[in-house]
Amino acid sequence: MLKVSNLKVNYGAIKGLKGISFNIQKGEIVSLIGSNGAGKTTTLRALSGIVESEGQIEFKGKEISKVPSHLRVTLGIAQSPEGRGIFPQMSVQENLELGAYSRNDKEQIKKDYNRCLELFPRIKERLWQMAGTLSGGEQQMLSISRALMCKPELLLLDEPSLGLAPIIVSQIFEIVKQLNSEGMTILLVEQNAKQSLTISHRAYVLETGLITLEGRGKELLNNDEVRRSYLGI
Amino acid sequence: MEELLQHLINGLSLGSIYALIALGYTMVYGILQMINFAHSEVYMMGAFFAYYTAKYLNLSSSPGFGSLAIVLVVTMVLCSLLGLAIEKFAYRPLRKAPKLNVLITAIGVSLFLQYFAQLVFGADPKVFPTLIEEQTLFTIAGAPIKSFDVTILVVSLVSMGVLHFLVYHTKLGKAMRAVSHNASVASILGINVSRVIAYTFIIGSSLAGIGAILVGIKYQKIEPMMGTMIGLKAFVAAVLGGIGSIAGAVTGGLILGISEILVVVYGSSQYRDALAFLILIFILLVKPAGMFGKNRIEKV
Ligand SMILES: Nc1ncnc2c1ncn2[C@@H]1O[C@H](COP(=O)(O)OP(=O)(O)OP(=O)(O)O)[C@@H](O)[C@H]1O
């Protein structure tokens, strides 16, 4: 579904990505793990088109690296960004509606909307609340639901577990698994290597802008280097 | 008593004109975090667009609501086109450039338009055609209520009402608020940020055009340098209310307009223009973010 070749991103003199290649097959959960500053967020930004990049990004057989970001959403790529990116001065409902901004299929939007509220009952109870007054976990759920409202084929999640209580983290990983079992392809960026590798089909390890390891989720869980660097074992 | 009432109405209509122009500064700031210094020249050009529209259609021979409506529509369209052109050719190429470059460009565009107007329209003041006849419509508590002031208040109120509806109850408005909060998040939700910016310029420029016509009606004199002082005052009004805030621009405009008239009446007209800057210095000292402003730390 997604094929990335030699992707590079420069922030002025700083090299965010030094040429990485990876792919994602339809129906997979793929994790991207790496320590702070490795370039995970940069990778997602490049895929969504909000930073300029060099190299090829092929999505559903089409080269999209020059497609502007708002049109990539229409093609089927949605993102729940780092820091959740919710709009604090808008109601929860308005935030969700913005997810469906570029869609016209009213009936299906309504269905997706109800589906989101079903997945995240806590969001449903808070539709009229200002999004800025939600707790961190609720904001994360809102951010994921809003991305789902874009009706993506490929969902990019940037550290959905960051700063959340263990029980909420487990809930979020459960929902990621559930979405995937319903056919959603997911690229998951995580610091929480253990849980993300457990639910992932495959994973890539990113270090200072380069991919250093790749393999099946379970394999990497048992890889000595991964255990030492990311699992603290 | 009736005198005070009359001054208040006078101040209110001056204030709503400041508010209309301040809205343009504040909305562009909200979206691009830049002060569009060319905005005051869009306003000035609006006055000339209105002048020539009325002249060529010979509308001053039939003043009234119909003529006013025609001039309003034509002027809004022309001001929008001018605003769009400025955004597209001067600001868009600098979208990723440092803020200072954009600021200097804005000042450049402003000067260009001032001298362009002097060249094309002449530097001498022109008498604005009569679109509304001057008359006393009714009296409240002995104070005569003039047709000019009523027109100004009604037109401003309707414009602000439409703006409020647009920003808070339409899809475009939601997109504008989203872009203003975080443009890159807006774009990963499928919002075409460039288009939203263009609409913001259309709206701001239209409001400047409306303001120009109202000034023409009330003061009946227009000239190529007319944008400078009113632009500065509207900018002060936007800062007073909290730049980026729509409610702030309206409140700031009204406060400035009313206090200016009161200074003229009970103080001296010499201090009229100084007042705005006194207020500006005062806000910058006491509440730099303005009345409705968020204390946002400037991200570089
Ligand atoms: N806007 C920017 N300007 C300059 N440098 C940047 C910018 N954004 C990211 N970088 C740099 O690029 C590198 C990769 O950053 P990135 O945000 O992709 O890391 P990350 O893997 O997501 O880290 P974290 O786990 O801390 O979120 C870092 O060295 C960072 O300092």
Ligand SMILES: [Mg+2]
């Ligand atoms: Mg990151």
